[in-house]
Amino acid sequence: MSLRTLVQVSALWLCYVPALLAGSGPNLASVNAAVAVVGDDELVFGKHEDRSVPIASITKLMTALVVLDSGEVLDEWLTFEERHQPAAANAYTRIRVGSRMKRADVLRIALMSSENFAAYTLARSQPGGFDTFVDSMNAKAKQLGMTGTRFVDPTGLSAGNRSTAADLVRLVNAAMKHPEIQEYSTTGYYRGHFRNPRYSLSFGNTNALVHRESWGVELSKTGYLTEAGRCLVMVSAMNGKQVITVLLDSLGTRSPMGDAGRIKRWLDTGASGKVARAARRYEQEKNADYAAAGNSATAVH
Incomplete structure (x- = not known):
């Protein structure tokens, strides 16, 4: 480790003296978690942070990154075509097949x-279409050093x-380098306008914390x-810094938000x-399932 890197890491950890003095991490309902300062891949805290698990719609961050890195025109009108293959899970939507919307707005509601x-x-x-896009998602993951990651759909x-x-x-x-991802992902409410035929739909953010100014949510x-x-x-x-919080596999709809609050208090006070x-029981059961499946590897093959 170079002297410069050592100084940077030391400065990072000194930001969290209360948490470090407490001697233990936050108690979380989420089975897998990571906490870091924006701009640094070094973790302030991790919980099964190298366990490869399903990530559901967190996937869409990579989708957005691939779209923006491609340089495709955001003002271009896209057509919502009928799926060429069935969705792997419930894919209910209010958007009409055949209607059109600008790429920027499609990205925002995604x-x-x-x-x-x-x-x-x-x-x-x-x-290149769907399959090429998924290949690009995996190529981007490899480029970023995401060795425990694999994508099969966007x-x-x-x-x-x-x-x-x-x-x-x-x-x-990587996503934080794109202002569009920051803006679109933290939009509280949005009225989307479509063509062919002309109609509009209202959309709301799926994270209640974006509506609370005290949280200063930027992505x-x-x-x-x-x-x-x-x-x-x-x-x-959190604690005067831009902090990345990753929370995977929680029991209830409010559990991740509760965990975010516990991380924030831990960084401020060490508590x-x-x-x-019920969340503890869920965690124990899931850890047992992961162990039985041999799902503790750091890489996806």
């Missing part, structure tokens, strides 16, 4: 409202989309599948906090 048809359409509309509806909490820190750091993505549990990836203000007994 991120802030987790619209699955929008994410599918972004991939289908890229040069929406997250497939449990085959897997990553680790530590890998997702790398993804968030957000939620996810849920039965196999993945409740998931949340977020950049928010570990408490989680509900």
Whole structure:
């Protein structure tokens, strides 16, 4: 480790003296987690951070990154075409097949409202089509050093989309370089306008914390599948820093937000906090399932 790197790491950890003096990490309902400062892949805290697990709609952050890195025109009108293959899970949508919307707006509703048809359409509309887009997602993961990550679709509806909490820190750091991802993923409410035919739909953000100014949320993505549990990836203000929080596989809809609060208090005061007994049981059961499946490897093959 170079002297410069050593100084940077030391400065990072000194930011969290209260938490370090406490001698233990926060108690979390999420089975897998990672905490880091924006711009640094080094973790302040990790919990099964190298375990590769389904990530549900957290996938859409990579979808957005591939779209924006491709340089495709955001003002181009895209057509919502009927799926060329069945979705892996429930893909209910209010968007009409054949209607059109600008790529920027399609990307916005995919991120802030987790619209699955929008994410599918972004991939289908890229040069080379759907399969090439998924290949690009995996190539980008490899480029970012996400060794525990594999994508099979752009929406997250497939449990085959897997990553680790530590890998997702790398993804968030890359996504934070795009102001569009920050803006679109933290939009509270949005009225989307379509053509062919002309109609509009209202969309709301799936993360309630984006509506609370005290959190200073600068990037957000939620996810849920039965196999993945409740998931949340977020950049928010904690202890005077921009902090990446990755929370994977929680029992209830409010558990990730509760965990975010426990992490925030831990960084401020060193207090570990408490989680509900039901969440503890869920964690024990899931850890047993992961162990039985041999799912402790750091890489996906």
